[in-house]
Amino acid sequence: MADKQSSKEYSSDKIKVLEGLEGVRHRPAMYIGSTSKNGLHHLVWEVVDNAVDEAMGGYCSVIDVTLNKDGSVSVKDDGRGIPTEPHPVYKRPAVEIAITKLHAGGKFDKGSYAVSGGLHGVGLSVVSALSKHFKVKIKRNGKVHEQEYSIGKPIYDLRVAGKADENETGTEITFTPDDTIFSTAKFEFSILATRFREIAFLNKGLKINLAEEETGKKESFHYEGGLTEFVKWINKSKEALHKPIYFAKKEGGTIVEVSVQYNSGYQENVLGFVNTINTVEGGTHVIGFKTALTRAINDYANKNKMSKNGNLTGDDVREGLAAIISIKISEPQFEGQTKTKLGNSEIKGIVDSVSMNALTEFFEENPAIARKIVNKSLEAQQARSAAKKAKELIRRKNAFSVGGLPGKLTDCSSKKSESTELFIVEGDSAAGPAKSARNREYQAVMPIRGKILNVEKANAIKVLGSEEIANIITAIGTGVDEDFKLEKLRYSKNVIMTDADVDGAHIKTLLLTFFFRFMPELIKNGNIYIAVSPLYRVRKNKNYYVYSDGELKSLLAKIGEKAEVMRFKGLGEMDPEQLWETAMNPKTRTLKRVTIEDAAIADEVFSKLMGDDVEARKQFILENAGEAVIDI
Numbered sequence: 001m002a003d004k005q006s007s008k009e010y011s012s013d014k015i016k017v018l019e020g021l022e023g024v025r026h027r028p029a030m031y032i033g034s035t036s037k038n039g040l041h042h043l044v045w046e047v048v049d050n051a052v053d054e055a056m057g058g059y060c061s062v063i064d065v066t067l068n069k070d071g072s073v074s075v076k077d078d079g080r081g082i083p084t085e086p087h088p089v090y091k092r093p094a095v096e097i098a099i100t101k102l103h104a105g106g107k108f109d110k111g112s113y114a115v116s117g118g119l120h121g122v123g124l125s126v127v128s129a130l131s132k133h134f135k136v137k138i139k140r141n142g143k144v145h146e147q148e149y150s151i152g153k154p155i156y157d158l159r160v161a162g163k164a165d166e167n168e169t170g171t172e173i174t175f176t177p178d179d180t181i182f183s184t185a186k187f188e189f190s191i192l193a194t195r196f197r198e199i200a201f202l203n204k205g206l207k208i209n210l211a212e213e214e215t216g217k218k219e220s221f222h223y224e225g226g227l228t229e230f231v232k233w234i235n236k237s238k239e240a241l242h243k244p245i246y247f248a249k250k251e252g253g254t255i256v257e258v259s260v261q262y263n264s265g266y267q268e269n270v271l272g273f274v275n276t277i278n279t280v281e282g283g284t285h286v287i288g289f290k291t292a293l294t295r296a297i298n299d300y301a302n303k304n305k306m307s308k309n310g311n312l313t314g315d316d317v318r319e320g321l322a323a324i325i326s327i328k329i330s331e332p333q334f335e336g337q338t339k340t341k342l343g344n345s346e347i348k349g350i351v352d353s354v355s356m357n358a359l360t361e362f363f364e365e366n367p368a369i370a371r372k373i374v375n376k377s378l379e380a381q382q383a384r385s386a387a388k389k390a391k392e393l394i395r396r397k398n399a400f401s402v403g404g405l406p407g408k409l410t411d412c413s414s415k416k417s418e419s420t421e422l423f424i425v426e427g428d429s430a431a432g433p434a435k436s437a438r439n440r441e442y443q444a445v446m447p448i449r450g451k452i453l454n455v456e457k458a459n460a461i462k463v464l465g466s467e468e469i470a471n472i473i474t475a476i477g478t479g480v481d482e483d484f485k486l487e488k489l490r491y492s493k494n495v496i497m498t499d500a501d502v503d504g505a506h507i508k509t510l511l512l513t514f515f516f517r518f519m520p521e522l523i524k525n526g527n528i529y530i531a532v533s534p535l536y537r538v539r540k541n542k543n544y545y546v547y548s549d550g551e552l553k554s555l556l557a558k559i560g561e562k563a564e565v566m567r568f569k570g571l572g573e574m575d576p577e578q579l580w581e582t583a584m585n586p587k588t589r590t591l592k593r594v595t596i597e598d599a600a601i602a603d604e605v606f607s608k609l610m611g612d613d614v615e616a617r618k619q620f621i622l623e624n625a626g627e628a629v630i631d632i
């Protein structure tokens with residue numbers, strides 16, 4: 001019995017010891033995540049978070065962070081200064097308690113800290129415990145106070161080091177990480193810059209200056225526009241569809257701030273922040289916003305009779321969306337693998353209702369923007385349903401013809417996909433010469449009906465779900481969308497071969513759009529090509545193939561006007577030899593490899609030509625009269 005008692009005493013003693021800063025040094029990862037690069041930078045976040053808390057309270061406007069030559073880092077703010085008065089319980093200067101006692105970091109009085117950052121909330125004491133040297137300098141009550149520490153222990157008592165102006169306040173902390181704890185002790189400018197930019201966006205008006213002594217590198221982060229500038233920054237290399245939508249509201253103790261801006265792309269970029277911490281795993285604030293966005297857009301679309309194919313889904317309304325949801329709350333519960341998912345259940349409803357009211361009002365007041373967003377979502381809905389139909393069609397086809405290839409495909413004999421080529425040819429008239437001209441071993445030919453686009457003009461779904469497209473998918477072999485498998489690719493070069501006229505350009509645009517939306521991997525992998533067909537043949541001693549009027553002029557200037565010049569009207573007018581020489585013979589042909597940018601442009605052109613937005617289409621056709629096609 002006595003033994004048991006003493007062992008109990010022993011373990012409670014031990015626990016007490018481990019609750020102190022020894023515990024931090026014993027298991028650093030529990031406090032800062034790791035002892036590698038991330039953990040090292042976490043020290044800076046802890047110190048800067050305290051200064052940001054001061055800024056959030058409205059007491060601090062500038063934070064200077066300096067990477068010093070000696071490997072230490074300094075964080076200086078113009079806040080109120082850490083209190084230097086004696087702590088009521090410990091009877092020592094409050095600042096010393098904050099820096100030497102675990103869990104006493106910074107946040108003494110909860111009332112004055114409605115919100116606070118810091119994932120672990122352990123603050124300065126963890127940083128001092130993991131630093132071989134730590135110095136604090138405080139301007140407060142007309143004096144400069146200072147104290148230094150080594151691995152969490154004071155080197156001397158807090159002392160007055162000089163005078164300060166009566167109204168001049170602030171805190172400067174300089175620390176050198178303990179290199180026996182960290183696998184690297186080198187701070188990286190770019191990691192710091194990225195996080196400081198984020199903090200500055202999230203705290204409008206706050207200025208953060210970052211400097212690195214050794215390299216002389218300097219960067220300042222300061223955004224009067226706050227979140228509005230944040231979404232603009234996210235969309236900076238994209239085409240924004242409208243001015244940012246911004247709203248902010250305080251509901252009880254919760255501050256909700258949101259900024260939204262759509263771009264013409266397809267990616268979704270929704271960032272959530274809680275007390276300026278990036279909630280990478282999302283959570284109730286992000287769910288609340290997404291729910292409201294979907295509902296607000298559907299309500300607007302229904303009210304204005306814009307939707308024809310049922311409700312838009314969340315995925316539909318989030319294509320090309322950039323949004324920031326930043327909330328500030330007093331007691332965040334973080335969940336998930338990396339503790340970056342907000343769990344507070346009451347927040348979902350709050351963010352939902354704030355967002356719903358604000359978005360509804362914004363849409364009512366800005367109908368042009370609302371219509372743009374609805375139309376963009378409707379396009380996404382169409383593309384999704386087209387993809388579904390195309391997939392169904394292929395599955396059905398495959399079910400009927402066991403492993404069968406399209407009847408229209410004239411295949412090559414080689415099965416080595418790394419050296420085979422498929423020519424997708426406009427119209428049966430061109431397919432004839434192509435079939436006789438080709439090298440049977442490695443070149444396959446498949447005609448597609450030239451008029452698909454014109455026939456189906458008003459309906460993108462039908463075009464993309466058409467028999468022609470299904471044939472192409474089956475011939476290529478990879479499947480589409482999430483069924484896509486690159487290893488099933490049947491030809492390494494898939495060549496679009498169309499006439500050099502408006503119809504040909506239309507078909508080229510359609511096919512590129514199709515590849516862009518449903519098989520982007522093929523484009524990225526460099527498997528899609530365009531045969532560049534010549535406009536003229538000039539005969540003088542030998543044949544010259546000419547691809548533009550400019551080229552013709554300079555050729556004639558060189559070889560003389562007495563030449564026989566023939567203009568090609570279409571592929572169908574070439575005889576097999578001509579076709580072989582100009583478009584199919586690897587030694588003499590000109591092929592253009594399609595890039596993802598080419599395809600994105602085609603997709604945009606296609607959307608404007610095919611979209612439901614009659615006004616946009618009219619405008620587009622007016623602006624591009626006669627050449628509303630992609631020209632590569």
Ligand code: 0RA
Pocket residue numbers: 047050051054077079080081082083106107108109171
């Ligand atoms: C507690 C109370 C007060 C300020 C701070 C902490 C404080 C902490 C840090 C850490 C880095 N910079 C900081 N600035 C301020 C307010 C004390 C008062 O009422 O004057």
